Amino acid sequence: METLAGVTRMRLVGGNLALDYLNTRTGPPVGAPDDDVLAGYPELVAWGSYAGGLSEPEAKVLRRLSHDDPDGAQVAFTRALRLRDDLDEVFRAVASDRSPSASVLARLRDDEADALRHARLDRGRTFSWTWRDDASLARPTRPVVHAAVQLLTTGALDRIKGCGGCxxxxxxxxxxRSRRWCSMDDCGTSEKIRRYVAARRTRAAG
Ligand SMILES: [Zn+2]
Structure with a gap:
């Protein structure tokens, strides 16, 4: 089982909160994931704080809430995993130029409507949605849902890609638009080493 420390060792390489949320599961490019840092509600809160979706005071409130209402926290956590599966389906489809199913898009719409119902419009340089008044157990996933919908509605879809190595x-x-790896330090480097070894083998054989 992953620890809370495992959450803060995750690499935030998605360039978007919703993609980083998907990247809490690791594994090969296709097939089943082989690891998951979201082991429970405490990890969900730790991830939110680490990835920037929650402020530390908000995380503190949520830790207290979940401690007082473990059943509610479990329900919220189950929903958070369902959301991750949905976002996984949507963005993996987009990354391979397929269309996500109508049912998953309808659930995302419902999640976004729910997130906005608990949001407020705050003025900064522009107005933006914040969840400063939302002290509910569903709070960690609100900005994730909204980031996903923002990316789908205003992002360049051909820039949403899967890493070649994971x-x-x-x-x-x-x-x-030439990026191929989640990070050059990990999958990019592994690929370079693989190519180097293959080339050396070819030279040795020749
Ligand atoms: Zn990778």
Missing amino acids: RFLFYDESKN
């Missing part, structure tokens, strides 16, 4: 998804912000 199951991570990311938003490719490179100028010529």
Whole structure:
């Protein structure tokens, strides 16, 4: 089982809160995930705080709430995992140029409507949705849902891609849309080593 520390070792390479949320599961590019840092509600809160969806005071309130209402926290956590499955389906479809199912898009709409019902419009440089008044157990996933819908409605869909070496998804912000890896330090480096070894083998054989 992952620990709370496991959450803060996750690499935030998605370039978007919703994609980073999907990337809490690791594994090969296709097939089943082989690890998951979201082991329970405490990890969900820790992730939210680490990834920037929750402030530390908000996380503190949620830790107290979940402690007082463990059943409610379990329900919220189950919903959070369902949301992750839904977002996984949606963004993996988009990344491979397929259309997500109508049913998953309808659930995302319902989740967004619910998130906005608990949001307020705050003025900064522009107005934006915040969840400062929402001290409910569903709070950690609100900004995730909204980031997902924002990306789908205003992002460049062809920039949503899957890593060539693992199951991570990311938003490719490179100028010529050439990004292939979640990070050069991990999958990018493994690929370079693999190519180098293959080339050396070819040279040795020749
Ligand atoms: Zn990768």
